[in-house]
Amino acid sequence: MSPAYRDSPSGDELPIGDEEMIDSVNAATEATEPKQSEEAPRESEAKFRLLFERSPNAMLLLDGDVFIDCNQAAVEMMRCSGKEQLLALHPYDISPERQPDGRLSVERARELIDMAHQEGSLRFEWVHRRMDGQDFPAEVLLTAIPLHGRQILHVSLGDITERKRAEKELREREAQYRGIFEASSDAVLIFDFEGTIVEANPAACRMYGYSYQELIGLCGKDIVHPDYYYLFEDYKRQVKVSGRFSAQSVDLCKDGSAINVEVHGASFSYKGRPHLLAVVRDVTEKAQARQMLEQRVKERTRELSTLLEVSRNVASTLELESLLGLILDQLKIVVDYDGAAVMTLEGEGLAIMAYRGPIPQEEALQVRFPLERTLVNREVIRRREPV
Missing domain, CATH: 3.30.450.20 (PAS domain)
Incomplete structure (x- = not known):
């Protein structure tokens, strides 16, 4: 009708x-x-x-x-x-x-x-x-x-006619935007200027662990770690200057777990009133990978420092026993061993040239290991190939 x-x-x-x-x-x-x-x-x-x-x-x-x-x-x-x-x-x-x-x-x-x-x-x-x-x-x-x-x-x-055409185009655009909004893998939230969530996409519900009904009506501080509340003032300043904002933050899920996030957003008109559109990406795995990389860099730096120290001592040391002991001491920094030894092939047995561990040094240096009792790598050792 x-x-x-x-x-x-x-x-x-x-x-x-x-x-x-x-x-x-x-x-x-x-x-x-x-x-x-x-x-x-x-x-x-x-x-x-x-x-x-x-x-x-x-x-x-x-x-x-x-x-x-x-x-x-x-x-x-x-x-x-x-x-x-x-x-x-x-x-x-x-x-x-x-x-x-x-x-x-x-x-x-x-x-x-x-x-x-x-x-x-x-x-x-x-x-x-x-x-x-x-x-x-x-x-x-x-x-x-x-x-x-x-x-x-x-x-x-x-x-x-023109009004109907404009209304149709508006409906089509709204349908397109709604499709993008719903299909986005990133969380998309719409806030009013009081900081209340008025709209959220399915990805936001999954990310934070809330149902749609639970998420709508929450304020920004309900999902942001207290250590990052200061960002809200930064957002206001950025929006005032450029109409856009971005930051890295730590947000809180419904179960209390923390997630690292990147936030990008802008001010826009929603239902005829000014609002903020925020696109939130969970970068927890990315942050963890970065931390692991940083830890690996630290370890590698320590290893290189150890090798550099060894090379310097090698250049200044002519006694083999002291040099081997130095190598074991530096190895302890890289690999926290309980005991370690440097052995050499003498005839048909292995003799300890340097030792660090619970056995007294003099006692350890007297130990010999016959090759006949060495089941692993025996032939390789005889050929003096690397083990």
Whole structure:
């Protein structure tokens, strides 16, 4: 069913020119009372005729279901050859057989005409058809007025093709944005300027562990670690300067667990009011990988420092026993061993050249390991190849 709207008594929604037109009609009607002079009706009727003819809005007068007058704007809107052609038509003659809701135009038109007579005025949307067969959406205002003892309807038509096109494009854009919003793998949150979450996508619910209903209405501080509350003031400053903000933070999930996040956002208009759009990415794994890399760099730096120290001592040491002992001491820094030894092949056995561990040094240096008892790598050792 086509939407219909009753005008308020104030007439605030009347198109420009229509209110003045209706006032003129009423004035012309009132002036026909016997108590009025004959000059007043003629002046009012002349004013009405002038406004009617020169109005840029398409206007017609409807008596029952017959058009009895129209202005040039109506002729041009319907692409008629002249007034005579338009006045020979009925409202349903300049309409497709059915309206978008499936109702027959002739039946629905008669219903709306009756409603306008009963209520005094009626506004609704209608699909009209021009004489060249082109359909177009229109906003129709029917206003009941008395004329020569009868009640007729003043009809004002407005072509709302562009408005409908803009509304369609807006709906399509909103659908596209909604699709992106819903499908994003990053959490997307919309905050009002009081810091309250007013919208959230499914990824945000998964990231923070809240249901949609639980997340809506929370404030920013409910999901941010207290150590990072200072960022809210930074956000305000950034938005004031550039309309955008970004930061790295630690947020809190519903279960109390902390996640490292990167936040990027901007101010924008949402439902006609200023809001903040925040895109939040969980970078916890990235942060952990960075920490592991930093730890590995520290370890590698320590290893290189140890090797550098060994090379310096090698350059200044000529005694093999002292050199091997130095190597074991430096190795202890890199690998925290309980015991370690450097052995050499002497005949058919292995002799300890340097030792660090729980056994006394002198005692350890006396130990020999026959190759026959060495089950692992015995042949490799005999060939003096690296183990």
